Each structure stands twice: as C-alpha cells, then as structure tokens.
Amino acid sequence: MQIAGFGVEEWLNVWEKKATYDIAQSTIASMTMQEILDLDGQNGQTFYDLLNKQKMNYGWIEGSPEFKQEVAKLYDHVSPDNVLQTNGATGANHLALYALVQPGDHVISEYPSYQQLYDIPKSLGAEVDYWHIHEEADWYPDIAELKQLIRPDTKLICLNNANNPTGTILNRDFLEQVVEIAKSVGAYVLVDEVYLPLDDPSKFVSIVDLYDKGIATNSLSKTYSVPGIRVGWTATNHELADLFRKYRDYTMICCGVFNDMLATYILKNRDKILARNRQLVLTNLKIYKQWIDSEPRASVIMPQAVSTSFPKLDVPVDIEQFCIRLLKEQGVLLVPGNRFDMPGHVRLGYCAPEETLREGLKRLSLFLRQYD
Numbered sequence: 001m002q003i004a005g006f007g008v009e010e011w012l013n014v015w016e017k018k019a020t021y022d023i024a025q026s027t028i029a030s031m032t033m034q035e036i037l038d039l040d041g042q043n044g045q046t047f048y049d050l051l052n053k054q055k056m057n058y059g060w061i062e063g064s065p066e067f068k069q070e071v072a073k074l075y076d077h078v079s080p081d082n083v084l085q086t087n088g089a090t091g092a093n094h095l096a097l098y099a100l101v102q103p104g105d106h107v108i109s110e111y112p113s114y115q116q117l118y119d120i121p122k123s124l125g126a127e128v129d130y131w132h133i134h135e136e137a138d139w140y141p142d143i144a145e146l147k148q149l150i151r152p153d154t155k156l157i158c159l160n161n162a163n164n165p166t167g168t169i170l171n172r173d174f175l176e177q178v179v180e181i182a183k184s185v186g187a188y189v190l191v192d193e194v195y196l197p198l199d200d201p202s203k204f205v206s207i208v209d210l211y212d213k214g215i216a217t218n219s220l221s222k223t224y225s226v227p228g229i230r231v232g233w234t235a236t237n238h239e240l241a242d243l244f245r246k247y248r249d250y251t252m253i254c255c256g257v258f259n260d261m262l263a264t265y266i267l268k269n270r271d272k273i274l275a276r277n278r279q280l281v282l283t284n285l286k287i288y289k290q291w292i293d294s295e296p297r298a299s300v301i302m303p304q305a306v307s308t309s310f311p312k313l314d315v316p317v318d319i320e321q322f323c324i325r326l327l328k329e330q331g332v333l334l335v336p337g338n339r340f341d342m343p344g345h346v347r348l349g350y351c352a353p354e355e356t357l358r359e360g361l362k363r364l365s366l367f368l369r370q371y372d
C-alpha cells in the first residue's frame, strides 16, 4: 500500500515546536487540565474521586454509555448505539474509509480539504476524483461539477464541513443537493465535521441528520479545545455502525479509561466550553478583520466563525520559503498553502490565544514590508 506524505502534518512535525507565535493551528486555544477541571466548579474533586476508583483496564470498548449518550445529543437522529469512539477524528475518518473503500471503487472528495479524505481512499486502491472548491464562490464547490463527476458506481462522497483550511460552512440547502445526487446512485456521504461555527451553531447541519447513508466524523480536538485526549467518534445508522465495529476491533480496541472519562466530562460541560470559545473566536475575528483591512498584501474570504482561515498573501517568493524565513526571523508560524496544493495562500489559525494572535499578525506585517 502506497500513500502520499501528509502535507500539513509533515510541516507541523518539523516546525511547530520552534514557533513563538503559533498562528498556524486549527484548534481553538487548547485548554489546560486545570481549566478543564474548573469547568464544574468543584476544582476537579468529583472527577478525581471517580478516576481514583477506576481500574486501568480496557474500560468500555466502544466508549462508555455516558459518552455515547452525550455524543448522541449532538444530533437529531442518532442513537447512542450507533456512536463509536475513535482515536480522534483522524481515527474516525480512517475507520470509515478502511471499512468502506475497496480497490476499484469510485470516490469523490472535496479538494483541497483534510488530506485523509482523498489520500486514504487512493491508498486503498480507489479511483478518486477531486471536487474542487473555488475561491470566487466563497470557497464552495460547484454542484454542477458534482453532477459531472458522479457515476452509477460512485461508492462514496467525502466532504469536510466546515472546511480545513478555508473555514467555509456548507449550508443545509447545499448539503441537501449533495444528498439528492448521492441518493440517485446509492453513494455514502462521509462528512468530517470537526469545526462548528461558534457564532451560531444552528447554521450547521450534520450529514447524519440529513441522509441515512451519511457518516459524520468528529472529535474534541477543535471546537472543544482538547486535542490532547485524542477522542473522536463516528455517528451513523445502525448498519454502518455494525460494519465499522468489525474493522475497529482490528485497529484500536478502545481509547482508554482516562480519556473516556475526560471526554464525557467535557461533553457534559459543553455549553461552558462553547461559551468560552465563542467569546475567543468572536474577539479574535475582529482583530483578524482589522488586520486584513489594514494589510495591503493580505486578503481573505472571511471564515464563518470557524477556527481556520486561508488568506492569500501577495509575496513574490516561494510560499514555503517565505514561511520558513518568517518563522526563523520573526518566530511566527503559518502553514504554507502548497501543503494544500494552493501555493498562493497560507493557513492562518486566528483562534490562538489573543496576545499570540496580535503579536503574530504584527510581526507578519513587519515581515511583509520587505516586499513593498
């Protein structure tokens, strides 16, 4: 099995720990353990009392009943039985693709988006067609193009809603059109849903609530600010959950007793985390917008209160070399757009802590002045 290198991950693995002003990430400023434990107002006492009694065995293989119930509450039509805990959304995407895609299958993937969604199917022997996003259409892909790509034997359509790197949310009307096209040939639709719009979560609709053959993958890594616990999930219909179970046993067994407990605690305190993050996202969006308006060498389709964005930078040099020099000379980290096959752009994670964002943008502007 051959697979392409994962562009963003390879970049971050080399550079992220060298950054002083990391404005490359797509997580909303990660929480410390203390911040997490403070959420229930008991300084973590109840959590630790419970944890101390736990045997460190395998725990609940698919995720505890409490975890599954909390996840099911995020959807209108998902039974807790059909939620499977995974090792992050990465594990969820991998599980779904591993279970569904066979050599020779036809897969259509939104492009660019999260690289797993096209390079894993390719590595499994599928024929993958790219469904391109277009900057001039607010980074939406075009339904007419999907109609051209779809085939009677299309097995799966893969989307990332909201999109990494652009932060674009696909609205209900658009998703309903995708579902109609998928239905016409019986294709599954897998949507990686790790980014929730923080200004108004009701703008977002999950694919499992729209389509029986929809597969939602998600995790606590982005919207919930705790990538460190590596907990995600798949949410599907009953038949797909059973299929995924079979494959899951071969790759992970469980996420661990501690991780399951913390994940459940986080989901139970979801409203407080969303309130914290809403404030952070909306404040940082204003700072970001002011910067864009005053920086002649940057332009962007504003992300929809989702924690990633993909501005265009007007620089007359190779974008990766630009980002390496920016890091070495100013301590500021971005992800160069060539890592998404779009070299005119950079991924800018404006949901870093506020001071990091302010200083990072100031230094980025200073650095850009050399090209004036």
Ligand SMILES: Cc1ncc(COP(=O)(O)O)c(C=O)c1O
Pocket: 026, 087, 088, 089, 090, 091, 114, 160, 164, 192, 194, 218, 219, 220, 221, 227, 231, 232
């Ligand atoms: C769209 C998307 N899916 C999944 C992931 C990885 O999520 P996790 O940390 O839950 O594995 C990322 C991380 O950047 C992402 O952008």
